[in-house]
Amino acid sequence: MDQPTVGILHPGSMGAAVAACAATNAAETLWCEAGRSRASVERAARFGLTPVATLAELLDRSDIVISLCPPASAEDLARDVAVHRFAGVYVEANAINPERTQRIAALLEPDATVVDGGVIGSPPVGGKSPALHLSGPADATARIEALFANTAVQTAVLGTEVGKASALKLSYASFQKTSRVLVALAVGMAREHGVDQELIEVASRRTDSYLSEPQYIAKAAARAWRWGPELEEAADALAAAGLPPEMLRAAASTLARWNDSKDSELSLTDVLDRLAQP
CATH class of the missing domain: 1.10.1040 (N-(1-d-carboxylethyl)-l-norvaline Dehydrogenase; domain 2)
Structure with a gap:
């Protein structure tokens, strides 16, 4: 399978480090500069992420998008993505409750395939190795497992039901x-x-x-x-x-x-x- 292009929304301390791990098995890792802080710009550069100007460009170029943002912003971000009818794999990896994760899945499907993700542990830097638990369609979770193979992010699939990883x-x-x-x-x-x-x-x-x-x-x-x-x-x-x-x-x-x-x-x-x- 060809290496996917991955988009990260957004490169905070966890998101940037996770995206850098994904870069091991990705063709490219993208992030959107629009509206982000100077700290985000510097962090993304430090982790080797490729900037793009707009969300539309990120979504158009990405096969997989990983959403890692403050919990309150998760649905607004998903709505922004839904407007562009993103058709790849969307990993909803925010610390939100299962009902919200299921609402986001309903919002993005059937255009996108939604994988529920839950990160437990510290950002994967300095020898830290967090666990990324996944639930959702088997083909999609397998792609995310492959994305993080042989990296500091340890994946574990909980099943096909969206909401399990969030729970x-x-x-x-x-x-x-x-x-x-x-x-x-x-x-x-x-x-x-x-x-x-x-x-x-x-x-x-x-x-x-x-x-x-x-x-x-x-x-x-x-x-x-x-x-x-x-x-x-x-x-x-x-x-x-x-x-x-x-x-x-x-x-x-x-x-x-x-x-x-x-x-x-x-x-x-x-x-x-x-x-x-x-």
């Missing part, structure tokens, strides 16, 4: 990200009473406790602008399943106190101060 992603994210939020609350409470170091010492005696990693709270604050909307998506999925969403909505609300810390490198003290006094 797995949010199931994992709901625990992992909420757990980090609970650490911030626990350390914040302990610090208020002058026992934060004692709390960390107690937690360090237990294996695999997030409480023994308080330094990660600052990383959570820097990512809050992305994690909050993702937890709202997971809450919607819980509600749709008849399960209580309140804890995840509360975690999202807590993360919102850090929205102005986007991609920052603040100290633990600074982020706890912002949590206590937004």
Whole structure:
């Protein structure tokens, strides 16, 4: 099979690194410059992506398009793609709930073939190797597996039902990200009473406790602008399943106190101060 041309929408920290891995087995990896920031331009160049001027050109030249954007933008982006009647494979790889993924599939089909994707792990740089779980038509998921063969992105097919990959992603994210939020609350409470170091010492005696990693709270604050909307998506999925969403909505609300810390490198003290006094 000839190597496909791949388009990435858009080259954020995850999208650019994933696209760079796809480039191993692609003829070309494209991204659209229109309306993007200087940081995006620099990031895309660093990862060796080829710029095009318009979305229409990207879609016309691409056999496979991978959508990796903030959750709130996923459907708007899919609508923009649908206007151009894209006829290739569209990988909906955003952290959105299964119902939204299915709506996007309905929007793009039958012109496009939609594959549901869920990335679990850090961007594939510096030795990191995230998992890209896939669900959707077998021929299309096989093409995505081939695209990432022998790269740092490890693929796993969950079946043919669009929504399964999104469900797995949010199931994992709901625990992992909420757990980090609970650490911030626990350390914040302990610090208020002058026992934060004692709390960390107690937690360090237990294996695999997030409480023994308080330094990660600052990383959570820097990512809050992305994690909050993702937890709202997971809450919607819980509600749709008849399960209580309140804890995840509360975690999202807590993360919102850090929205102005986007991609920052603040100290633990600074982020706890912002949590206590937004």
